[in-house]
Amino acid sequence: MSTPSTARGHPTTGEQKPEHASIRIYLIVAGILSAVTALEFGVIYVRRLAPVLIPLLLVLSAGKFALVVMFFMHLRYDSRVLTFLFVAPLVLATLLAIAVMTLTGEFLVFSR
Amino acid sequence: MRVALAAVVLLAGGCAWGGPMSTVVPASDFARSILGVYAIITWATALIGLTVFVALGYIPGALPRAAGRPPARQIRGHTVLELAWTIVPALVLLVIAVPTIQIIFRTQSQAAPPRGLAVQVRGWQWWWEFRYPDLDVVTANELHLPVGRTIVINLEGPDVIHSFWVPHLGGKRDVVPGRHNRIVLTPDRPGEHWGQCAEFCGASHANMGMRVIVQPAAEFDAWVARQKAAPAEPSGLAAEGKTIFAKSACVGCHTIEGVSAGMLGPNLTHFGGRTMLAAGMWPNTPDNVAAWVREPQRLKPGAKMPELGLTDAQANAVAAYLTGLK
């Protein structure tokens, strides 16, 4: 599945990354995404999981997020520079969002 | 000791550092705490500044020697030097940071002190409302405080963001609608201190001043007693003024005990006892009050007090009445 525009898409690190995801991988990812989504929907009705519900949902959705970014958006196979250019702002934005929520009194641990 | 350092700096400056709004003439524990840190920081930054300017002074001296010389040695860096001027400023900052953190926590107590005198401050466009809930006193634009007692100043909205700032008594704190901010301080000597709103709040932000009178306990108690007593019955011109007041739109906005119950403007029950008028704009004299009552909008841009259409005679009468409300 190599193409002119992606053939050069490799870092000069000399690392041997697979060039491209296959259709099979896309279908597997799509299957996982569907299953996890159904799982998330189900999990909120399971009372026994209530104490860990929030971290569980966050982890599951983060997993879906990562799968789409790594495979559908091809980041796993592309230059490391692109990973940095996306992940750094993502992390920074997340930290700032948490900071804003804390400062406006969302997490009472740090409120006045 | 720290305040002494500050004093040296100030005297060395040679300028007049006093003045009713000065930030460096402390009259409370809060202001003194701040000044201590202020002094340390001023010395530290002056030291760094001096270093840089001495180094810059090299330049004029170096210029004449430049003519005709071949290009200088192409030095690209020096690790030890660069480490030095990274670490030394960091240490200087540490010297600043430690007292800073200490004073932050010392001056922002989490719990209200149990025996403090509570003052509720509400910032309006463009005047200050002061209530003493424990003493059942309401006044405006002039705050009286007893020396030596802990004061808990609670800042509440209700319209836009203002900032309560009385420099002699310490730093400022915003009045934020929807939030409850607080200043805790103990004034440590009697005197008259000026304050002003310090967060832009609209047309007459510049005209939102206040006076804070710090008094010995006995005088403060006497003032409180006067505030709680009913105002004396007016006579003569003042009585005419009271009649005009009671029949005019004034009653819709202002409260005078026993006469009106308006809630939109300053409480005027003991207006005559205040030194200033219109939130620190002019001295409280009959002439000034008459002028104000005739044309508030011209005198204070954007003022919410409407033109009342009073004649000069009526305005003089009202002024006599108001200034008599001691």
Next chain:
Amino acid sequence: MAIPHALRQHELAHAGQATGVWSWITTVDHKRIGILYGVTAFVFFLIGGIEALLIRLQLARPLNTVISAETFNSLFTMHGTTMVFLAIMPLNSVFFNYLVPLMIGARDVAFPRLNALSYWIFLLGGLFLNASFLVGTPPNAGWFGYANLTTRQFSPGPEIDFWMLSLQVLGASSIMAGVNFIVTILNMRAPGMTLMRMPLFVWMTLVTQFLIVLAFPPVTVALIYLMFDRFFGTHFFDVAAGGDLHLWQHLFWIFGHPEVYILILPAFGIVSEVLPTFSRKPLFGAQIMVYSGILIGFFGFSVWSHHMFAAGMGPVADAFFSIATMIIAIPTGVKIFNWLATMWGGTLRATVPFHFAAGLVGLFTIGGLSGVMHASPPVDLQQTDSYFVVAHFHYVLIGGSLFGILAGATYWWPKITGRLLDERLGRLGFWIIFAGFNLTFFPQHYLGAIGMPRRIYTYNPGPGWGFWNFWSTVGAFAIGFGVFLFAVNALLSLRYGAPAGADPWDGRTLEWRTSSPPPPHDFDEIPPVYGRDSFWRDKYGDDRGRKPVPRPAAPDPHGVHLPSPSHWPIVVALGLLVAAAGALTSLAVVLIGAAVLVAGAFAFALEHHRTPAHVRQDGVLGVDHRKLAMWIFLGSECFLFGTLIATYLAYKGRSVVGPHPHEILNLPITTLSTFDLLMSSLLMVLALAAVQRGDRFQSRLWLGGTALFGLIFLGFQAYEFTTFVHEGLTLQTNLFGSTFFVLTGFHGGHVTLGVLWLLTLLVLDLRGRLGVQDALKVEVAGLYWHFVDVVWIAIFTLVYLLP
């Protein structure tokens, strides 16, 4: 031998050589765009300066009556807004545009038409902001417009609308330019120019552009909230409905603090070019200068609440931001010392640029030190909102940013115009500006210390502020005179100035290699780069006197081709302006503007669809320019959606009235729509794979399928919105309504744009105009589409699933 990435297979054009107004309107040449920015920004700078002089006239004496209160409040608002957004930022853009391609050995920026678009949006946005004067309602709530003073309740007229709309328009211009320059710098460097061999000015530009693309989204969102409150009755800053006024301040300063680094880092970069040239020594500790710039940029995102020490955030927050602010002083201080060490032992030449650069070192030190004072909350509680902080920021903005700009202007003037400025007149102008500036602003530290608040149109004589206010005004007029002398010098130089050669200063960097001014194609041959200060090496050899062995310059087998001029940038900009103006007039005008904007954008996007030179745009990093640009844009979008989501979560549970989320959100339906959107991503990758292998049937099938699934998602959302309205939840009902509809609505807007994009690709495909060579365009569309999908994954969890 690899074909150099800087080559473009464009049709030969005479763009750079044409004269006449139309050639300037349609120019896409980075040099011309730089000049356009320069002239426009200088005019706005003069306007901002006049506003300042009027302010100073009014404040020269106590109880003065030269300017009314209302006018004064507008003057300081417009002065600040103009100087930040219409003067300093675009003056920096002059150097980004003109110099960055030259300094990295490129022939233009990555997206020349986008570059032109940025300029036209800036011009029209600036005119729109100043049009407020013409209708008598200039903005009047300060350049940072704190809510709730800016809400409709307390500012009923159009003043704030002008301010808010202009800033959103200007922000778009900046973000586009930011993406453009990042791609240019990363992907278009000459052979041999590694990142660490780039000139410091290019490095500081790179950091600045990252700050721009990441910092503008939060303020864009804040302005959107304000716009919705003012126009559509939402409650973001409505205290009675549970709104938090600190939210505005946080969002504004999360932008506002990086903004000041956006204003100063280019000046730092200029000083790092000027001082070495006129010391005939390399920049001392160049690597550290790069790292300190990066650290300043990065940590610039961690200090914003030092603007809020009086706001009452509590001691823990105060302490955190205090320490963070002090930490950021360290890399900044390192720069000062490295500059001093650069000059030390150098063969100094006291040219005018050197004066301004050395002046910056001294004046920024003062401004930086007063900044350190502000970093201590106890001290800041006395200093903030007083003339002390006014003194501080004018020292860093004038003594820092403006002096840097003037150093750059006088340094690169010969390169841009081909003529020399008069040195004596320049030095006179420098000293007058320097003296006037210090007279204006140094006493303001004192005025703040004796309690003069800021933003007051007049003051009583009692506190003793009159004396130094008077002399401050005198100083301000001196600055004005100095600027006038600079303008005179410039005009005289253009008319009568001595011709400058290619290298009048014996420079160190690549721009001095080409003629003054450069030819339209910048370089006859792309110069090879052997190290830092490579031009100096070419002339004098390295430290041991060895000249580099010249690598043969890469041949241009097809000659030099230049990007073609285009009229679509100005059309798109006009559409945007009309739409913004429509917000103040009527819906019909908004729609007309939007129509022009959309039509223009389509034409812009498809203008070069079949141009062979546009098919492949690979760069140094081995990535196509457009793909790189999309990833950078997505990083910026993380900040946009991050802000929207953070607000939703911060306001969760604070609605004063119902309906509340658990009462109204429909989880089963939304789970289905989530599934639909996820599957659309699958269809998208299938579409891309089909295009890449030339499978025409499947490419159309899957592109159509993706668009269809997108439309289904929008259908679900339309159903949800209408159901909610029926059940009593609108934008105006409560805080939940406001945050929910704005967050999901903007996401839906992104989906809509994505569907339009996909349908466009589908139509192209159906007409046989989407081939294997266009796979990259589909890939870039796919990246956008998948991103919109992952944002929905976050929204689905955080809004719908979380209890």
